[in-house]
Amino acid sequence: MHLVTYDSGGLKVKGLLAEPIEGDCYAGFLYLRGGIKNVGMVRPARIAQFASEGFIVFAPFYRGNQGGEGNEDFAGDDREDAFSAYELLKAHPRSNSQMIHIFGFSRGGVMALLTAIEKPEAASIVTWGGVSDMFLTYEERVDLRRMMKRVIGGSPNKVAEQYQWRTPLFFLEELKAPVLIIHGVKDTNVSAEHAYRLEKRLNQLNHPVDTWYFDQYTHYFPPAINRKIVSDLCKWMKNQHNSW
Numbered sequence: 001m002h003l004v005t006y007d008s009g010g011l012k013v014k015g016l017l018a019e020p021i022e023g024d025c026y027a028g029f030l031y032l033r034g035g036i037k038n039v040g041m042v043r044p045a046r047i048a049q050f051a052s053e054g055f056i057v058f059a060p061f062y063r064g065n066q067g068g069e070g071n072e073d074f075a076g077d078d079r080e081d082a083f084s085a086y087e088l089l090k091a092h093p094r095s096n097s098q099m100i101h102i103f104g105f106s107r108g109g110v111m112a113l114l115t116a117i118e119k120p121e122a123a124s125i126v127t128w129g130g131v132s133d134m135f136l137t138y139e140e141r142v143d144l145r146r147m148m149k150r151v152i153g154g155s156p157n158k159v160a161e162q163y164q165w166r167t168p169l170f171f172l173e174e175l176k177a178p179v180l181i182i183h184g185v186k187d188t189n190v191s192a193e194h195a196y197r198l199e200k201r202l203n204q205l206n207h208p209v210d211t212w213y214f215d216q217y218t219h220y221f222p223p224a225i226n227r228k229i230v231s232d233l234c235k236w237m238k239n240q241h242n243s244w
Contacts, residue, residue: 001044001051003066004058008084009077011069015060015085016042018051019094027099027123027238028089029055030115032082034106034129036072036147037065049227050103053234056095060085073151075110075134075166082115086122099123101237102177104130106190106219113168113175113198120176124240126233128182129190129219132198134166140191169201178208180236182229184217210236 001018020026029050034040042059051057060081063070072078090097102125104112109130116125131137135156138148149155156163164170179202183195192213202209212229214221221229 001048004088005068006060006084006088008060008063008070009080011063013060013063013070013081013084014066014068015058015088016044016047017056017058017092018044018047019056019092020051020054023054023094025094025096026054026056027101028092028095028097029057029237030082030086030089030100030102030112031057031059032102032104032108032111032115033059033062034104034108036074036107036151040106041065049230050234053231054238055101055234056089056092058085058089058092071151074148075107075114076152076162079111079114079118082111083118086115086119101126101240103233104128107131109190109194110134110166110168113172114166116177116179117168117171117174120174122177124180124237125175125177126180126182126237127195127198128229128233129184129187130181130194130198131190132167132194133169134163136191136194136197138163141189169197172201172205172207175202175207178240179210180233181209181211182233183211183213184219184221185213185215186217187219189219 102112109127153159
């Protein structure tokens with residue numbers, strides 16, 4: 001496991017890279033975290049969990065974090081950190097550049113969808129408890145409104161175009177990769193309505209999408225269930241190899 005500094009739009013941004021010790025070539029796994037700043041920070045144990053499933057995993061901290069330059073702006077220009085991280089994985093000497101998967105948790109769901117739209121050759125995308133609609137996040141998360149107005153530039157009433165730019169539901173026609181949606185129905189951090197809206201829009205476009213809804217869980221799943229889902233979603237990703 002290594003701390004990596006990489007270029008993103010002229011900024012030096014940091015992230016965490018984990019790769020299996022043995023073997024030659026693995027599919028890439030772009031892990032896009034949730035939260036902002038120190039909330040939802042990348043955990044080495046989590047990254048190792050995915051690497052142990054047979055992936056080379058890279059998780060950007062996003063700009064302005066852990067000594068990186070710049071400032072996060074909640075799926076605005078900081079999306080470039082995810083785009084550049086994707087290219088870093090493609091260029092890794094042990095990664096299969098034709099098989100880069102994208103995973104997003106919570107706010108990372110928006111980042112993952114935007115990255116998959118930007119990188120149509122991505123092998124698959126998984127969004128777990130993921131945001132899909134920034135307008136809905138502003139509406140639901142009263143506790144985040146002050147932060148959102150500060151980093152985005154105002155409320156949806158004042159800068160609707162900024163919220164639309166950050167909402168991948170408006171751009172899904174450009175998405176090529178198959179999608180897996182994982183969501184706890186009792187989630188109050190990111191309501192299941194985000195998942196339902198994403199699923200509905202993908203179905204309208206006849207886009208390949210699988211959904212795993214869990215009626216009994218919130219934003220956070222019990223450890224044993226979490227490990228099982230990690231294993232299952234990694235198998236789902238690898239199955240996408242066979243469909244290409």
